[in-house]
Amino acid sequence: MPCHDTYIIKLENVSKVFKLDSSYIKALEDLNLSIYNGEFLCIVGPSGCGKSTLLRILAGLEEHTSGNLTIKREPSDKPLNSMVFQGDSLFPWMTVIDNASYGLKMQGVSKKERYEIAGEYLSKMGLEGFEKAYPHQLSGGMRQRVSVARAFASDPEILLMDEPFGSLDEQNKIILQQELLKIWEETRKTTIFVTHSIDEALLLGDRVIVMTTIPGKVKSVIEVNLSRPRDFSEIRSDSTFIALYQKIWRELREEVISDAVKTNL
Numbered sequence: 001m002p003c004h005d006t007y008i009i010k011l012e013n014v015s016k017v018f019k020l021d022s023s024y025i026k027a028l029e030d031l032n033l034s035i036y037n038g039e040f041l042c043i044v045g046p047s048g049c050g051k052s053t054l055l056r057i058l059a060g061l062e063e064h065t066s067g068n069l070t071i072k073r074e075p076s077d078k079p080l081n082s083m084v085f086q087g088d089s090l091f092p093w094m095t096v097i098d099n100a101s102y103g104l105k106m107q108g109v110s111k112k113e114r115y116e117i118a119g120e121y122l123s124k125m126g127l128e129g130f131e132k133a134y135p136h137q138l139s140g141g142m143r144q145r146v147s148v149a150r151a152f153a154s155d156p157e158i159l160l161m162d163e164p165f166g167s168l169d170e171q172n173k174i175i176l177q178q179e180l181l182k183i184w185e186e187t188r189k190t191t192i193f194v195t196h197s198i199d200e201a202l203l204l205g206d207r208v209i210v211m212t213t214i215p216g217k218v219k220s221v222i223e224v225n226l227s228r229p230r231d232f233s234e235i236r237s238d239s240t241f242i243a244l245y246q247k248i249w250r251e252l253r254e255e256v257i258s259d260a261v262k263t264n265l
């Protein structure tokens, strides 16, 4: 378990309002959350509740409208964050190794060194032998492995993942989850992982944040007291897992239903 004294990110009453032509959308409202150094934090919430908006704010791609966001970091040459999205985010004209080492290239790392580092992460993700392939020659699961390898290779302080396995089939998803867990357990990088799957959140996370329906805020924070390393096939029958699953589902269900009532679904 990470130490809960050393937060790396603190959000205090963070709100985000999107301005449209003649109206406003309040996506986040008074969101309070601390994220600790070295933790794997999972975020679940009804669709459209502001999860991606929150990650985009943390990535510096979007400004919050009010409240305070503090990100603590030591002086370092490392990038602050790297993000993995659900869909394809590889450059189609670059080989696998060039894609995976792109962040390092941007940091000015020599070709030899960046190929070495990216090559290591590619092989950890089961892609040895595919370094010279192009994205169109790979399956969706393999392309997502390259995105994960690229994110780790650039060695950011914080890893932001927005439903990265959301479009994969069940078997590929399980394999990628296991591979991600293995690399994460070696690196213990602070990771914020958005998912709509409670199973996935409990398999991966140290804590799970349940968000309310839009405007999103933190509804509850659940500590995942399951020992590591975790194995997907074993963990599902663990009584702690089952109890946590039911607790999160109850919380989430309330929000999904209230969202459906609000939007008349």
Ligand SMILES: Nc1ncnc2c1ncn2[C@@H]1O[C@H](COP(=O)(O)OP(=O)(O)O)[C@@H](O)[C@H]1O
Residues within 6 Å of the ligand: 018, 019, 025, 027, 045, 046, 047, 048, 049, 050, 051, 052, 053, 054, 214
């Ligand atoms: N750039 C934007 N401009 C206007 N509205 C946006 C923008 N990005 C997101 N929203 C709105 O903010 C709300 C939250 O969106 P999002 O963060 O994508 O939700 P989630 O990832 O939880 O599904 C939605 O109502 C969405 O339409």
Ligand SMILES: [Mg+2]
Residues within 6 Å of the ligand: 051, 052, 053, 162
């Ligand atoms: Mg989203």
